[in-house]
Amino acid sequence: MQLLVLSCVALLAPLAAGAPPSDRNHVPPIACEDMAPIHGDNQPSEEPAPYTISVSTTAVTAGQTVTVHFSGNTTFRGVYVQARQGDQPVGQFLASDVAGVALDDCAPGTSNALEYVSSEDTEELDVEWVAPDINDVIVFRMQLLVLFCVALLASLAAGAPPSDRNHVPPIACEDMAPIHGDNQPSEEPAPYTISVSTTAVTAGQTVTVHFSGNTTFRGVYVQARQGDQPVGQFLASDVAGVALDDCAPGTSNALEYVSSEDTEELDVEWVAPDINDVIVFRASFVKTFPEFWVGVESETVTVGTVQKAFHNIAA
Structure with a gap:
């Protein structure tokens, strides 16, 4: 058997986005689209999220960096985030020295999604994203997960x-x-x-x-x-x-x-x-x-x- 105690971003930290099921490090391809965590039969909460995403700037040009800050009224144990232009993940996240942060690829892009997994409660997290060569508005979309589970x-x-x-x-x-x-x-x-x-x-x-x-x-x-x-x-x-x-x-x-x-x-x-x-x-x-x-x-x-x-x- 397998006994697992991942923080409930478990799927988000198990299989690589865009990678085959045998890759045990990241999320599966389908998460690139719906970004929905895998918690058995549990569904996303319909209550207002106790978390916020803030950015260091609201206007950038291609190649410039945005610092993305995650925080909230309660702690979290994992994050999966994309910068969305409409329904498409765009730009690239930068590698981080923070333990538990990993970059994911949502085809055809690379490093256009980022995951964070921790076994400890986390109050806030900063990551960096590099703007693509587009002329449009984007929004950072994420899943912040708090449960412990056998993801x-x-x-x-x-x-x-x-x-x-x-x-x-x-x-x-x-x-x-x-x-x-x-x-x-x-x-x-x-x-x-x-x-x-x-x-x-x-x-x-x-x-x-x-x-x-x-x-x-x-x-x-x-x-x-x-x-x-x-x-x-x-x-x-x-x-x-x-x-x-x-x-x-x-x-x-x-x-x-x-x-x-x-x-x-x-x-x-x-x-x-x-x-x-x-x-x-x-x-x-x-x-x-x-x-x-x-x-x-x-x-x-x-x-x-x-x-x-x-x-x-x-x-």
Whole structure:
């Protein structure tokens, strides 16, 4: 599984705008158009935004720089911004020494969008934008995000195209690696465990899978693996934040959990497939934005009669 605790600009900080789903650093192409963050089924607030964008000047010529200032009545943890001429992102943002700032490309332009991701509350942010060679008015449009969430895992469907904003992207079906900017999985022993209600089942029987640890978590992405293949099916749950994902060619063979609160333990149910082999539940855990673990495994579970599988191979 994947446990993620990104600030809810998570999609905005995961996949590059204009880059394929395998690029795990920025937003997907569709964000260049609608700029909508990916927060599961949550919709943008209709309340007046508590944030403002101010500029250092309201009149420039080509090549001149504008300082863009973000602030508000409350803190934020991420930003995705473009300078729009009508519906088109224009100009170029400049690289910044501020940790968490990255430039994005919205085709056919380059560096015409900027993202900022932080695991800490931020009160204000300054970035710089260079004016293009046009004669028109532009407006800076942004998304300012404050929630904590398991952004990517509650973002793009495993096995679904980048325009599907509900689940993880196809590549997560393979490597199960969370998207935390340039942060890498911890090499320390994971403080989490996966336990199972039984270690021997036959096709159609259910296994309860229990996640817990010495510290809390905020998200889960889990598969039952037969070798490198996700198998079986997870069952829908009444637990808020749990969703089923599809890793082709299977369906419901991966499960994600997203919460804005610290979680101590979680139970989910998995139905065994019609095989004769051993499987293992594989997971990735995240404690904080920069601190996460990949590839945590349960003990093995025997499905069917393993000896029968060996006999068939020999035959």
